[in-house]
Amino acid sequence: xxxxxxxxxxxxxxxxxxxxxxxxxxxxxxxxxxxxxxxxxxxxxxxxxxxxxxxxxxxxxxxxxxxxxxxxxxxxxxxxxxxxxxxxxxxxxxxxxxxxxxxxxxxxxxxxxxxxxxxxxxxxxxxxxxxxxxxxxxxxxxxxxxxxxxxxxxxxxxxxxxxxxxxxxxxxxxxxxxxxxxxxxxxxxxxxxxxxxxxxxxxxxxxxxxxxxxxxxxxxxxxxxxxxxxxxxxxxxxxxxxxxxxxxxxxxxxxxxxxxxxxxxxxxxxxxxxxxxxxxxxxxxxxxxxxxxxxxxxxxxxxxxxxxxxxxxxxxxxxxxxxxxxxxxxxxxxxxxxxxxxxxxxxxxxxxxxxxxxxxxxxxxxxxxxxxxxxxxxxxxxxxxxxxxxxxxxxxxxxxxxxxxxxxxxxxxxxxxxxxxxxxxxxxxx
Amino acid sequence: xxxxxxxxxxxxxxxxxxxxxxxxxxxxxxxxxxxxxxxxxxxxxxxxxxxxxxxxxxxxxxxxxxxxxxxxxxxxxxxxxxxxxxxxxxxxxxxxxxxxxxxxxxxxxxxxxxxxxxxxxxxxxxxxxxxxxxxxxxxxxxxxxxxxxxxxxxxxxxxxxxxxxxxxxxxxxxxxxxxxxxxxxxxxxxxxxxxxxxxxxxxxxxxxxxxxxxxxxxxxxxxxxxxxxxxxxxxxxxxxxxxxxxxxxxxxxxxxxxxxxxxxxxxxxxxxxxxxxxxxxxxxxxxxxxxxxxxx
Numbered sequence: 001x002x003x004x005x006x007x008x009x010x011x012x013x014x015x016x017x018x019x020x021x022x023x024x025x026x027x028x029x030x031x032x033x034x035x036x037x038x039x040x041x042x043x044x045x046x047x048x049x050x051x052x053x054x055x056x057x058x059x060x061x062x063x064x065x066x067x068x069x070x071x072x073x074x075x076x077x078x079x080x081x082x083x084x085x086x087x088x089x090x091x092x093x094x095x096x097x098x099x100x101x102x103x104x105x106x107x108x109x110x111x112x113x114x115x116x117x118x119x120x121x122x123x124x125x126x127x128x129x130x131x132x133x134x135x136x137x138x139x140x141x142x143x144x145x146x147x148x149x150x151x152x153x154x155x156x157x158x159x160x161x162x163x164x165x166x167x168x169x170x171x172x173x174x175x176x177x178x179x180x181x182x183x184x185x186x187x188x189x190x191x192x193x194x195x196x197x198x199x200x201x202x203x204x205x206x207x208x209x210x211x212x213x214x215x216x217x218x219x220x221x222x223x224x225x226x227x228x229x230x231x232x233x234x235x236x237x238x239x240x241x242x243x244x245x246x247x248x249x250x251x252x253x254x255x256x257x258x259x260x261x262x263x264x265x266x267x268x269x270x271x272x273x274x275x276x277x278x279x280x281x282x283x284x285x286x287x288x289x290x291x292x293x294x295x296x297x298x299x300x301x302x303x304x305x306x307x308x309x310x311x312x313x314x315x316x317x318x319x320x321x322x323x324x325x326x327x328x329x330x331x332x333x334x335x336x337x338x339x340x341x342x343x344x345x346x347x348x349x350x351x352x353x354x355x356x357x358x359x360x361x362x363x364x365x366x367x368x369x370x371x372x373x374x375x376x377x378x379x380x381x382x383x384x385x386x387x388x389x390x391x392x393x394x395x396x397x398x399x400x401x402x403x404x405x406x407x408x409x410x411x412x413x414x415x416x417x418x419x420x421x422x423x424x425x426x427x428x429x430x
Numbered sequence: 431x432x433x434x435x436x437x438x439x440x441x442x443x444x445x446x447x448x449x450x451x452x453x454x455x456x457x458x459x460x461x462x463x464x465x466x467x468x469x470x471x472x473x474x475x476x477x478x479x480x481x482x483x484x485x486x487x488x489x490x491x492x493x494x495x496x497x498x499x500x501x502x503x504x505x506x507x508x509x510x511x512x513x514x515x516x517x518x519x520x521x522x523x524x525x526x527x528x529x530x531x532x533x534x535x536x537x538x539x540x541x542x543x544x545x546x547x548x549x550x551x552x553x554x555x556x557x558x559x560x561x562x563x564x565x566x567x568x569x570x571x572x573x574x575x576x577x578x579x580x581x582x583x584x585x586x587x588x589x590x591x592x593x594x595x596x597x598x599x600x601x602x603x604x605x606x607x608x609x610x611x612x613x614x615x616x617x618x619x620x621x622x623x624x625x626x627x628x629x630x631x632x633x634x635x636x637x638x639x640x641x642x643x644x645x646x647x648x649x650x651x652x653x654x655x656x657x658x659x660x661x662x663x664x665x666x667x668x669x670x671x672x673x674x675x676x677x678x679x680x681x682x683x684x685x686x687x688x689x690x691x692x693x694x695x696x697x698x699x700x701x702x703x704x705x706x707x708x709x710x711x712x713x714x715x716x717x718x719x720x721x722x723x724x725x726x
Contacts, residue, residue, distance in 0.1 A: 108478040
């Protein structure tokens with residue numbers, strides 16, 4: 001084809017138009033003060049998803065400068081897809097992730113610090129946020145996130161099963177001793193085959209919220225020290241506490257062995273266990289199932305009553321420009337506002353992250369229970385700020401615990417040996 | 431000569447052109463990932479940052495790693511049990527279903543169907559069947575006093591047996607069809623000749639059927655062994671390698687260290703170990719069956 005002047009102009013115009021369209025399709029992010037569009041991935045695919053989206057929609061409607069395009073993915077898929085997305089320019093601008101996962105990405109330079117958000121009152125007064133939730137995203141002295149939610153892990157009890165057992169349905173155990181006294185009443189072995197049909201408690205030992213480590217805390221031990229430098233699995237207090245609970249499982253059969261978190265939830269929901277320990281995400285399903293249940297702080301151990309806190313943080317990609325980072329911080333401040341936190345708490349049952357919520361703002365009864373001051377004051381995140389936290393929990397602690405629960409080894413041998421492996425990871429990470 | 435070379439050249443060119451699409455796909459999806467994995471096994475690579483050359487460090491770590499030894503042991507146990515059991519069962523089913531009887535087609539389909547069902551679906555279904563509280567299989571086992579108290583998948587002693595049983599059930603239909611094709615290609619007159627010579631059923635099996643099935647047996651053995659060494663999805667879904675890593679095979683471990691721990695370099699080294707194992711096994715099988723091959 002012969003190239004004429006007209007053809008060249010048309011081709012040039014088409015090229016310019018294509019380039020313009022391509023620029024528009026790139027989220028419309030600009031560095032010149034124009035509107036900014038940020039993509040965000042999160043894993044709130046349950047009943048909490050609509051509450052989060054409502055706040056995002058409210059934010060987008062409240063102004064014209066910043067648009068958040070939020071996409072919900074199951075957590076597993078999110079982490080897997082983010083692996084490849086993080087290395088390309090097509091990845092999300094903002095990602096919500098469990099605070100315990102955050103160091104894995106932060107130490108490899110994938111995430112940008114959010115210290116500027118907390119530096120002064122430019123965006124908000126961050127001192128009103130629950131301290132435990134804010135500190136959960138600190139890695140190596142730098143904060144890489146802003147809390148999206150805080151899920152205290154509390155004790156659920158089935159009031160109907162307590163009543164059937166002849167116990168006061170309004171008096172759940174407040175200490176380990178009280179719980180142990182209730183074991184015979186809450187265990188039902190109708191056919192006498194030695195395997196209960198109803199268990200006192202439902203506890204998963206893998207793919208679950210780390211309930212067992214919180215028992216270790218309250219017995220004076222733990223998996224890793226709070227500063228993330230020392231393994232505690234070999235400590236006498238840890239070994240003694242672990243032996244105590246492993247014996248209760250093996251000898252008293254307080255819970256089936258080998259359950260995942262989902263199996264444990266199912267057991268409690270099927271009214272085959274009287275107690276379980278879980279986060280606020282479980283209330284919606286249990287209410288829908290018509291269970292007669294209530295929630296309170298977990299029973300205290302001899303050395304304390306720390307409450308496990310599951311924190312999800314909003315993080316930002318390291319490739320964001322200053323304008324985009326500013327836009328992200330505007331959204332974070334909006335998310336943490338009283339109005340948004342009320343929308344979130346009332347819609348999801350999660351507690352508000354702010355500690356200064358007006359008394360009448362939170363009308364959801366579960367959000368009020370999970371957000372009670374005595375709960376938030378005792379919340380303790382697990383393995384946050386620790387590089388290799390996934391490997392420590394999934395590859396070392398969980399197999400050691402499972403071996404002990406299955407009777408293929410003894411706590412006194414398994415835990416110190418696992419502790420040495422954890423220490424090697426901690427030393428390597430430092 | 432000149433004409434001959436030209437013709438040969440044209441034929442070769444045509445052959446290469448016909449082969450090119452297949453070779454391109456093979457290079458893209460097999461050769462390149464293989465070479466890339468071999469390269470990455472000498473690096474520290476998290477996917478999030480560029481690979482960093484570490485020489486033989488990953489292999490030195492691998493040799494001393496108890497988790498690798500555990501996964502290798504589990505892989506070998508799985509392969510050593512599942513491969514012969516699957517082959518023997520597939521052969522027995524093929525011989526049984528080669529005979530004419532009413533409803534043969536339905537039985538053949540029933541045996542083959544598990545192979546075409548997604549392994550993830552099969553695994554989830556078996557998790558329910560083996561559930562200690564609601565499982566149908568647990569209920570049946572309970573009836574004869576064999577039900578594990580904690581559920582088959584929750585105990586290290588029974589979890590591997592459960593995933594192996596599912597592995598056999600899932601794949602036996604596919605290998606049965608391969609044996610069935612082989613059986614149907616054996617000329618009837620050989621059996622008639624053997625009959626005339628007064629051969630018993632066992633003698634017909636050992637002197638006619640098995641020698642003439644040697645090609646199928648070799649193929650099925652290699653495929654079944656490779657499939658056993660590469661077992662992944664059913665374990666990932668049913669036990670995720672647990673409890674206490676008692677069902678973690680090499681491929682499940684590769685997935686764990688790569689995807690969960692972002693140690694793609696180390697995961698690649700474990701993959702290379704698995705590749706070498708399968709290569710050695712396949713060569714041994716090839717030479718063994720090559721010597722036993724019979725033609726009449």
